[in-house]
Amino acid sequence: MTTHVTDCVGAVITDEAGRLLLIKRGHEPGKGLWSIPGGRVEAGESDAAALVREIREETGLAVVPGRLIGRVRRPAGAAGGEFDIRDYAAEVTGGMLVPGDDADDAMWAAPADLDGLPLADGLLAALRSWGVVGGAG
Template sequence: MTPRLAVSACLFDREGRVLLVKRRNEPYAGRWSLPGGRVEAGETLAGAVHREVLEETGIVAGSLTLLCKITAGEGQRTFEISVFFGTVDRPAQAGGDAVATAFVQRAALARLAETEDTTPDLIKIVTMAQQRHREADGTLASGGS
């Protein structure tokens, strides 16, 4: 079966904290993840990631850069997810498929992952995005690593 297209955004604030949303729906309902979701018919990946960030966090995202593509799920619930990264400079408010939002330091993210309260590979993706961000402009804080 062909995977469904999806997007997510790894967004950092000025202190280097990553923006997470707590998922309302399956897959992974109740777990912390990056804002994102399915690409709608006729929508570009960039359009989809900006729409999803707005729906789930109330934030109009600025410029986002493609980080990687990952495959997640299995069977009929397999997704090819295009992961973007960037920065935000305003608070978030949960909406859409998100029941909560939080800006999280790296150490707190590791604690969440230990209790399986995050989606698979979340730390790996956040770490990759932090590295790419530092390489791009060198301004991202360490985020409490």
């Protein structure tokens, strides 16, 4: 049986204070959980174009995509299949942080605060394994 795979992108964005940009997911999978902003790559769209679009839609920020930081596969929830998520560094070039689209909230979180937040499954482990944030305690 072939598993349906949906291409997705995410953005790892930090500010000058070293805080990580997070959005609170407004829809399943992971409704109510904090995650990095991102979403599905549309047909004919490059990862870079999808990243720019998704960040603008979810946060109101304009970004320039950078290097690939890491890649994960996650279950696609009730729809079945898997999300193939490619997470890229990105730099904010403009806009104002305002949650939109399918984000219920958005914030800058200090790395020390991540352990106390309800995060999307596997997010903190992935960020730690990629060296984006340090280990616990």
